[in-house]
Amino acid sequence: MALDFRSLLADHIPDGGRGARPRRGKYDFAVAYPDPVSLPHDKIMECLSEALSETGDDLAVYPHPQGNTPLREYVAEKIKRERDINATADDIILGNGSGQPIDMISAILVNPGDVVITDEWVYGGTLNTLRRHSADIRGVSSDEEGMDPEALDFEIAKAVQEGKRPKYVYLIATFQNPQGFTITKRRREQLLEVTHRHGVPILEDDCYADNRYGGEQVTSMYNLDDQNSVMYVGSFSKIIAPGMSLGYMTGPDDVLDRAMTVKSGRISEFTAMAVEKFARRYLDAHVEEINSIQRVKRDAMLASLGENFGTGAEWSDPDGGLYIWMKLNDDADMVSLSAKALEEIDVGFHPGTNYSPDGASGRSYIRLCYGYNQPEEIEEGIGKLGDFLAKEGALQS
Ligand SMILES: Cc1ncc(COP(=O)(O)O)c(C=O)c1O
Structure with a gap:
């Protein structure tokens, strides 16, 4: 008789199935x-070809667990230069997109039923990740300056009263997906005042920071935070291509150390070699x-x-x-x-x-x-x- 795997499924595995790509x-x-x-x-081919002739033999060994070191060095320089974030290559973990770091952060922080706060309308990929971790997701409204700090304060206080201090607040501070606003500097500071007061961390998803066609860049929430309370993720998907499957995270030491314990899979050294060369030479x-x-x-x-x-x-x-x-x-x-x-x-x-x-x-x-x-x-x-x-x-x- 055929074994029925449905009776063996772990708790919290959502319904679903294979299917054609939509x-x-x-x-x-x-x-x-x-x-x-x-x-x-053409430029990626040129960079890949050069990288292979210079360091292609490295493909014979398993890559660094945090991902290709030269690319981590590049990311550290980029976020220092553009987002005022102080990090070294040691403080960067590459992911197969920014979705993977968001999943790793959720895996180390969220028990089933834990509260995570997001915007009232927010990127569905992160919602699905949080659902997979059985988070209790609570949305907070916003205006054109970003999430409403009073509404955030209220929502956190309510969760605390229920004995469920939120595990993190998820913010796409620059070009919020789908609403499009960028949180102003003043509003970033107000939101940080609220989260600091309640002892709740922020996950800043900055994957659209480079996709700006007008207006002024606002410094990262990571930079404005002085309490070691912001985790930061970014991606090459929207500035090169999703098919490159490369993103990254940085954050407090404890988060980075524990995130490595739940990281699964390897980051392609092959792709990272080409992207590092391309990024240094052509990305700007x-x-x-x-x-x-x-x-x-x-x-x-x-x-x-x-x-x-x-x-x-x-x-x-x-x-x-x-x-x-x-x-x-x-x-x-x-x-x-x-x-x-x-x-x-x-x-x-x-x-x-x-x-x-x-x-x-x-x-x-x-x-x-x-x-x-x-x-x-x-x-x-x-x-x-x-x-x-x-x-x-x-x-x-
Ligand atoms: C806000 C946001 N975060 C993360 C991602 C995931 O991007 P990646 O391809 O880097 O995993 C997306 C993709 O659309 C996004 O819109």
Whole structure:
């Protein structure tokens, strides 16, 4: 008789299964992809080829457990220069994206039922990670300056009263996904005052810090913290490509030491060698180039939204990042309409429920990414989407 593995599953393993990769629309506004046309294939090939001839023999041995040392040295220099973070290569752990460090941090801090605080609308990948760790996720509202410190204070105090001091507050302080705001310096300080007072750490996810097309850069929360209470993650996904699968973390010594105990898998030395050389030689110029490309795409999407949606919806106007957050009419069910739009007009987007801690709120919201398609396609796709949503009665009157 065949063994039934379902009876053997560990607690807290979510339902799920294999399946095809979700279908992508011709107008793919669903995922925060970088621009495909400016991917620097030739330069990466050049760097990979040089790296292999210089240090290729190192591939014969298992890499450093924290990941390729020269790349960790580069990351330490980059975050010092751009985010005012003092770290050495020893203080950096590479991950196969920034998702892996977020998972490692959650694994060492979160017991089932522990409270973790996020924004009211927040990146679904982190929500899924927290769900896997059976966290009790509580959302806090924000305004254009970022998370509301009084609401945060209230939410932490409430959890403490229940005997569940939050394990951390998750903040995407620069170009919040999906809402697009950057937390102002004043607000960062206010939020830190609240978390310090309650003895709760912050996980700062800074993976969009380089994707800025306007406005002023704000220093990292890590830099503003003087109580060793901020953990920091970053990524190469949005400035080179998700396919490179490279991210990183730094933080207090205890966090880094314990994170290594739950780290699984290895970071590809092969990829890291190429990325380190590419980053030192070309990354600054590449970021400048992709930002000027993305600025044009953002403007194309904003202009077509103005033309096609008029007063039928409200949407964000971000200075960077890769997405626009939109509110349709209160009764619109964007969960079913996202499936229907993909089917009928080949336009992909995510419904707001993907970004809500309870997984159910946000049916009348959507996130639209402008990173992947070219400006003409964006205009075409937004035109189709406007007509479709008007026909479906999803626009505000
Ligand atoms: C806010 C945020 N954090 C982390 C990630 C994960 O990125 P990575 O590819 O580095 O794992 C994403 C990807 O979209 C993101 O939007």
